Amino acid sequence: MKNFGFSLSKDRQIDFDKSDKRIMDFVKIEEPTFNICIACGTCTATCSAGNFTEMNLRKMITLIKRGEITGVRAELSKCMLCGKCSLACPRGVNTRNVIFKINQALEKYSL
Amino acid sequence: MKYDPFVIPFCLGAIILAFVLIYKYFSWIFALNKTDKHKILKGIFSVRIFKAIKEVFLESLLHRKVFRVNPMLGYMHMSLAFGWLLLILGGTIESKVHSLKMFNTPYEPIFFKFFNHDISMFSGAEEFKFVMDLLLLFVLSGVSLAFIKRFYSKLFGMKKTTKLKIGDWMALTALWFIFPLRFFAESFTSGIYHNGGFLTGTAGNFFASFLPLENLTYIAWWAYSIALGAFFIALPFSRYMHIFTEVVLIFLRNFGIKSTKEYNSFSEFEIHSCSRCGICLDKCQLLTAARIKDTQAVYFLQSIRYNNLKEGKAFDCMLCGKCQEFCPVAIDLNNIRISKRMEFASGNNNFDYLIPKIEKTAPIIYFAGCMTHLTPTIKIAMESIFKESKTDYLFLDKDGGICCGRPLMLAGEILNAQKLIEKNVKLIKELGAKTLVTSCPICLKVFKEDYELDIEIVHHTQFILKLAEAGKIKLNKSDLNVVYHDPCELGRGSGIYDEPRTLINKVGNLKSISQEKELSLCCGSSLAGIQLNSVQKELVRIDTLKALEKNNPDCILTACPLCKKTLAKDSSIDVKDISELVWNGITESKIVELTQNSN
Numbered sequence: 001m002k003n004f005g006f007s008l009s010k011d012r013q014i015d016f017d018k019s020d021k022r023i024m025d026f027v028k029i030e031e032p033t034f035n036i037c038i039a040c041g042t043c044t045a046t047c048s049a050g051n052f053t054e055m056n057l058r059k060m061i062t063l064i065k066r067g068e069i070t071g072v073r074a075e076l077s078k079c080m081l082c083g084k085c086s087l088a089c090p091r092g093v094n095t096r097n098v099i100f101k102i103n104q105a106l107e108k109y110s111l
Numbered sequence: 112m113k114y115d116p117f118v119i120p121f122c123l124g125a126i127i128l129a130f131v132l133i134y135k136y137f138s139w140i141f142a143l144n145k146t147d148k149h150k151i152l153k154g155i156f157s158v159r160i161f162k163a164i165k166e167v168f169l170e171s172l173l174h175r176k177v178f179r180v181n182p183m184l185g186y187m188h189m190s191l192a193f194g195w196l197l198l199i200l201g202g203t204i205e206s207k208v209h210s211l212k213m214f215n216t217p218y219e220p221i222f223f224k225f226f227n228h229d230i231s232m233f234s235g236a237e238e239f240k241f242v243m244d245l246l247l248l249f250v251l252s253g254v255s256l257a258f259i260k261r262f263y264s265k266l267f268g269m270k271k272t273t274k275l276k277i278g279d280w281m282a283l284t285a286l287w288f289i290f291p292l293r294f295f296a297e298s299f300t301s302g303i304y305h306n307g308g309f310l311t312g313t314a315g316n317f318f319a320s321f322l323p324l325e326n327l328t329y330i331a332w333w334a335y336s337i338a339l340g341a342f343f344i345a346l347p348f349s350r351y352m353h354i355f356t357e358v359v360l361i362f363l364r365n366f367g368i369k370s371t372k373e374y375n376s377f378s379e380f381e382i383h384s385c386s387r388c389g390i391c392l393d394k395c396q397l398l399t400a401a402r403i404k405d406t407q408a409v410y411f412l413q414s415i416r417y418n419n420l421k422e423g424k425a426f427d428c429m430l431c432g433k434c435q436e437f438c439p440v441a442i443d444l445n446n447i448r449i450s451k452r453m454e455f456a457s458g459n460n461n462f463d464y465l466i467p468k469i470e471k472t473a474p475i476i477y478f479a480g481c482m483t484h485l486t487p488t489i490k491i492a493m494e495s496i497f498k499e500s501k502t503d504y505l506f507l508d509k510d511g512g513i514c515c516g517r518p519l520m521l522a523g524e525i526l527n528a529q530k531l532i533e534k535n536v537k538l539i540k541e542l543g544a545k546t547l548v549t550s551c552p553i554c555l556k557v558f559k560e561d562y563e564l565d566i567e568i569v570h571h572t573q574f575i576l577k578l579a580e581a582g583k584i585k586l587n588k589s590d591l592n593v594v595y596h597d598p599c600e601l602g603r604g605s606g607i608y609d610e611p612r613t614l615i616n617k618v619g620n621l622k623s624i625s626q627e628k629e630l631s632l633c634c635g636s637s638l639a640g641i642q643l644n645s646v647q648k649e650l651v652r653i654d655t656l657k658a659l660e661k662n663n664p665d666c667i668l669t670a671c672p673l674c675k676k677t678l679a680k681d682s683s684i685d686v687k688d689i690s691e692l693v694w695n696g697i698t699e700s701k702i703v704e705l706t707q708n709s710n
Contacts, residue, residue: 031642033644033645048481048484048511048512048514049464051511052464052465052466053464074461077459077460077461078461078462078464079460080462080481080513080514080516080518080519080531081514081518081522081524081527082481082482082514082518083518083638084481084482087482087636087673087676087677088485092645094641094642094644094645096522096638096641097426097641097642100456100522100641103456104455104457106457107457
């Protein structure tokens, strides 16, 4: 194919048969501020772990909401729970408890 | 042998109580780990036992710490505890002197006047009568105060009192009845046989004038015995378990056993030592400001004891430590809370990605801490002060560092915290520095308590003060009126109250506020309050700011980046870290110097 200097994004759809919303449903009830996240990414910008590695809370929350939860455990296990994200969040999402609750959900459903 | 069927309730109660207590205490001691057991064995045969006895006398009997909270409350507790013990001792001596026997039936001292109508003895009968009546009066005064306290607690300096469980009510009712019934039983007997002292004798004569005492006396003794028996049986299942458990706890503590962040059988001793006095209630900002009514230390311990602890109760506390500071039994409430959080925490983190690169080293390491990176002005001030004082230092987490581990620990994830601690310890040891300076009291506490580093660990306020005292920096006193907010982890957590204040006095005019030092309030954003919502945090924050802004100072100073960031959200007054004010002073004096030179 001729190189035009840009590429097309691959077609990407949420496959509802594969979507697993168990984590989302659990966290939504246990920590309601999970619902008010606008995915602005401030948490990720300030992340202490993010200084050393790929660690993206924004992406994780988005993926959990989509039900694409493979890899959440590995990604979340990098969190040091330092709490900078919860102070920086402009929406007042209690990110520390969100992470705590995602961990509980992972444990609960043995994901 | 002197015997009457009415002693049965008392004896039965006493026997059941003794069995339950012995069973519980031995099973808890048996469950302690080896080192702790060894400490007990060593402690019993050492001088520590005398220290323990002294402490038992001062705290369990005289209730010194309760006196400090409120004299009325102290007197109430003392008259009941110390008065009752003296009554038992006095009765025992009286009965033995009377019968001239070394051993008599164990209930005889309790029901002495029933069994001995003629209490004349070779000497001292009148004195005994007087003393025993005086002691009874002493205890009765305590009982009446306890009764008044149920309805008018403000008299005792308490705005709120503990809500009681049914077992507590049963024991409490029995306890309220014991001494009035003893008074009636002895008075009625004295009304017939004239063997009472100034109190029971007079009352006896009075009752004899209009009551059929022949019928009532026996009933009164039965009632007295039943009240005693009922109290003894209810005791191990109620808050009155603290009476005996606190004594054992004091001995164990003096033998060197300490509470840990893991729940063990020593924690059982601690939670059963809680008398639910409710002193922690008024101290808790979650109650006074955020209106959370069920998480205070007394209810938290209660729910552990009755196995109905809910997750929220473990996780909404800010661990500010104020309840612990004023707990008359000095229970390590923060440790117990963390140990219970462990039961809800999950997650096995992987921190392999943390490979810090350090090229150089220096005698002094500066660890700003995660939170300081959110308040860059503190970082800049500290770096400037280091440079100004020509200190050879290394900014360890300049480009982001490994978290100290305390936030994970506060969330009950001790094992994950341990992983971070190991990494940091290795790093700091490799650097071979002499001093570790940190700007964050949260880091400071964990460095001091859990890192086992054999180097000097100081907070930046302590470090700056030292620099100033050594003449390495010149402080410039401004005419600002400032108030100081004690961060929980620095003040109550690490016991550092004076150095920040000395430093502030060198750079401004420190005005005292009503709630400072041990009484200081929490900013509300504590990393421990994981499940507090933003409204509750705000209520605490506003409550704290109200106290700080009361006298309209020019500036609110603090020594914690987290407190600074939190308080600044709602404060109408400038909120600064002490280091910033210090650096401002230095730059101002430099400007003055420069202008004078140019003139």
